[in-house]
Amino acid sequence: MDFTTQLLIAAISAGTPLLLATLGGILTERAGIIQLGAEGLMLMGAVTTCIVYIRSGNLILALLAAVAITALLGMVHSFLTVTLRANQTMSGLAMTLFGSGLSAYLGKSISGIPLPGTSPKLDLGALKSVPVIGDIFGRMDYLTWFSLLLVLVLHLLIHHTSWGLHLRAVGDNPATADVMGIRVQLIRYSYVTAGAALIGLAGADMVLAYAPTWNEGLTAGRGWIAVGLVIFARWNPLRALFCAYFFGALDSLGFRIQLLGSVVPSYFLKMIPYVVTILVLMYLGYRNRNKPSGTPESLGTPYVREQRF
Amino acid sequence: MSPNTGSNAAVLEPSPGKSGKWYSLRLEYDSSRTRSPWWTPILSVILALLLCAVFIAANGMSPLVVYEKMFRGAFGTSYGFTETMVKAIPLLLCGLGIAVAYRISVWNIGAEGQLTVGAMAATAVTIYFPDLSSFWSITLMLVFGTAAGALWGLMTAVPRTHFGVNELITSLMLNYVALLALDYVVFGPWKDPKGFNFPGSPMFTAAQSLPVLGSTRLHIGLIFGLVAVLIYYLMIKFTRWGYELRLIGANPTAARYAGIHIKKHIIIVMLISGGLAGIAGMAEVSGVTHKLMQGISPGYGYTAIIVAWLAKLNPLGLIVTSILFGGLIVGGYSVQTIGLPSSISEMLQGAILFFLIAGDMIHRFRIRRSA
Numbered sequence: 001m002d003f004t005t006q007l008l009i010a011a012i013s014a015g016t017p018l019l020l021a022t023l024g025g026i027l028t029e030r031a032g033i034i035q036l037g038a039e040g041l042m043l044m045g046a047v048t049t050c051i052v053y054i055r056s057g058n059l060i061l062a063l064l065a066a067v068a069i070t071a072l073l074g075m076v077h078s079f080l081t082v083t084l085r086a087n088q089t090m091s092g093l094a095m096t097l098f099g100s101g102l103s104a105y106l107g108k109s110i111s112g113i114p115l116p117g118t119s120p121k122l123d124l125g126a127l128k129s130v131p132v133i134g135d136i137f138g139r140m141d142y143l144t145w146f147s148l149l150l151v152l153v154l155h156l157l158i159h160h161t162s163w164g165l166h167l168r169a170v171g172d173n174p175a176t177a178d179v180m181g182i183r184v185q186l187i188r189y190s191y192v193t194a195g196a197a198l199i200g201l202a203g204a205d206m207v208l209a210y211a212p213t214w215n216e217g218l219t220a221g222r223g224w225i226a227v228g229l230v231i232f233a234r235w236n237p238l239r240a241l242f243c244a245y246f247f248g249a250l251d252s253l254g255f256r257i258q259l260l261g262s263v264v265p266s267y268f269l270k271m272i273p274y275v276v277t278i279l280v281l282m283y284l285g286y287r288n289r290n291k292p293s294g295t296p297e298s299l300g301t302p303y304v305r306e307q308r309f
Numbered sequence: 310m311s312p313n314t315g316s317n318a319a320v321l322e323p324s325p326g327k328s329g330k331w332y333s334l335r336l337e338y339d340s341s342r343t344r345s346p347w348w349t350p351i352l353s354v355i356l357a358l359l360l361c362a363v364f365i366a367a368n369g370m371s372p373l374v375v376y377e378k379m380f381r382g383a384f385g386t387s388y389g390f391t392e393t394m395v396k397a398i399p400l401l402l403c404g405l406g407i408a409v410a411y412r413i414s415v416w417n418i419g420a421e422g423q424l425t426v427g428a429m430a431a432t433a434v435t436i437y438f439p440d441l442s443s444f445w446s447i448t449l450m451l452v453f454g455t456a457a458g459a460l461w462g463l464m465t466a467v468p469r470t471h472f473g474v475n476e477l478i479t480s481l482m483l484n485y486v487a488l489l490a491l492d493y494v495v496f497g498p499w500k501d502p503k504g505f506n507f508p509g510s511p512m513f514t515a516a517q518s519l520p521v522l523g524s525t526r527l528h529i530g531l532i533f534g535l536v537a538v539l540i541y542y543l544m545i546k547f548t549r550w551g552y553e554l555r556l557i558g559a560n561p562t563a564a565r566y567a568g569i570h571i572k573k574h575i576i577i578v579m580l581i582s583g584g585l586a587g588i589a590g591m592a593e594v595s596g597v598t599h600k601l602m603q604g605i606s607p608g609y610g611y612t613a614i615i616v617a618w619l620a621k622l623n624p625l626g627l628i629v630t631s632i633l634f635g636g637l638i639v640g641g642y643s644v645q646t647i648g649l650p651s652s653i654s655e656m657l658q659g660a661i662l663f664f665l666i667a668g669d670m671i672h673r674f675r676i677r678r679s680a
Binding site: 036040076080084085086087089090091093094095096097098099100101102104105106108216220221224225227228231265267268270271274275277278281282283285286289 | 364368416418468472473474475477478479481482483485486489490492493496497611614615618649650652653654655656657658659660662663666667669670671674
């Protein structure tokens with residue numbers, strides 16, 4: 001395998017959790033609710049997967065548990081932000097702090113224990129022997145395929161169905177949506193919960209495909225990178241795919257440069273994704289300074305019926 | 310909508326007409342109730358303790374034993390109490406910085422990174438100017454630490470003001486960059502050659518260390534913190550700058566029409582915010598650890614966010630909450646003796662924040678009987 005193929009494989013493997021978390025963030029924020037709890041949700045998803053998988057040996061059960069727990073946390077976030085209209089930034093921060101604390105606490109007993117297995121790969125049959133394509137696609141597990149399918153589904157859902165129209169209406173102009181008979185609160189609850197569950201699945205993918213055991217703070221800021229990716233992707237699932245794989249590539253590039261015997265200390269290579277996040281956001285901000293950024297117009301403002309007319 | 314509903318009140322749920330008959334009682338939201346009662350912080354701490362008790366019990370431990378252990382560890386002995394005060398110093402300095410930025414809704418969550426670069430800059434003084442007198446060495450460390458923290462804050466402020474980048478993401482990314490830079494220097498160029506290959510800078514000399522109180526570890530950084538809080542109080546209360554901050558905080562649109570340069574203020578508050586965290590970092594290396602090493606901060610920068618929020622940006626509140634959270638960190642360490650992870654304290658912090666933001670809003674709702 002040549003360097004490019006290896007990098008692509010690594011980019012997809014490192015990019016899949018980012019993609020899932022970004023898609024979760026897009027769903028949440030399209031409904032008009034800021035999601036800054038991604039880091040905590042990913043950690044909770046990861047630790048739940050590890051605990052249930054190690055204790056029960058059942059992968060499906062572990063994934064379901066991760067989705068259920070993070071969906072529950074998503075409901076807490078919706079309750080605070082939609083029903084109580086609490087500060088969305090602070091609620092997200094609380095989620096991250098609580099999630100990292102609780103995951104470290106719960107994960108203490110299984111820390112360092114290897115998982116019984118990784119995520120199984122889809123059998124491609126004859127396609128596996130095709131040189132480059134077989135190398136790349138033959139290594140993709142079910143979660144990766146699922147994330148690709150999800151990109152397509154979410155793209156169609158958001159831009160080509162009436163459900164998506166309702167979602168966009170709620171994120172852009174909840175007052176008008178309400179007048180049109182759309183259940184603003186119900187939609188916000190549903191998408192925030194679904195988004196949180198996807199972010200939880202991203203955490204599950206981290207441990208299943210990327211890091212083989214649980215360690216405290218295992219996500220190392222990837223939840224926050226996903227928060228940035230939602231902005232790069234301009235709240236669009238198709239763009240999210242490219243952005244996530246680009247960052248997956250950056251993430252693994254540092255590691256690969258190190259393997260090639262680079263003179264640059266590894267610490268600087270590990271800084272690349274964080275520094276690039278800031279630089280790209282600055283570039284986008286500069287380029288789009290007079291253009292709409294794609295931000296859902298009511299992002300961050302709680303909707304209060306009969307107060308916005 | 311019933312006639313007794315004021316213009317500021319809105320029906321929440323269930324909306325009349327849509328659901329069944331049980332809506333003779335309903336919740337009403339009154340956005341004019343902006344001041345939350347004084348007891349919400351206390352209640353949120355209690356509820357957070359109860360919630361975490363459930364998790365502790367679920368893990369097969371007695372919550373009472375754990376909490377007793379934490380409290381005794383943090384406040385029960387004079388050693389514990391001075392340790393709590395030692396932890397309260399960086400929380401007070403960082404929390405104050407966050408509070409200043411939050412005054413005008415700038416969400417600095419980068420205190421962790423700003424503290425780290427402050428500690429690194431202070432250590433740089435000891436490495437490149439090893440033979441200064443006590444006065445000059447401490448002064449220079451203080452200046453360098455503050456400047457490094459402020460620079461790190463500036464790197465968050467400029468993307469926000471000139472490129473429209475959310476400061477939450479920038480400040481957080483810079484935390485990771487700062488921690489990696491710390492790893493680089495302690496494993497690389499600044500590693501103590503006599504340190505048995507242990508990652509860390511050489512030990513500071515007595516001239517490079519902050520004076521301590523008697524035989525305790527409580528150092529003069531406490532004075533830095535208290536002085537900073539006093540200055541903050543006086544500045545906010547009595548200066549034109551403080552007035553402008555209050556104005557922006559109350560109504561940014563009105564402030565802009567009044568000719569206040571908001572971008573300039575964002576840069577100023579981030580310089581102050583980062584600078585204070587930088588002082589905290591300097592005080593940590595010079596007053597507590599006496600050398601630069603990994604894990605110089607057990608998440609002070611993040612805890613300080615809750616300290617600032619819990620104190621509701623009030624100077625006296627900042628002092629009280631930083632001591633409380635200092636105690637929470639020390640208490641977290643003391644449960645390690647019974648085999649529990651110190652992350653219990655982080656979990657408690659997150660839970661406190663949850664209940665606090667909920668409590669800030671819940672009192673705005675009242676139950677009304679509809680006509």
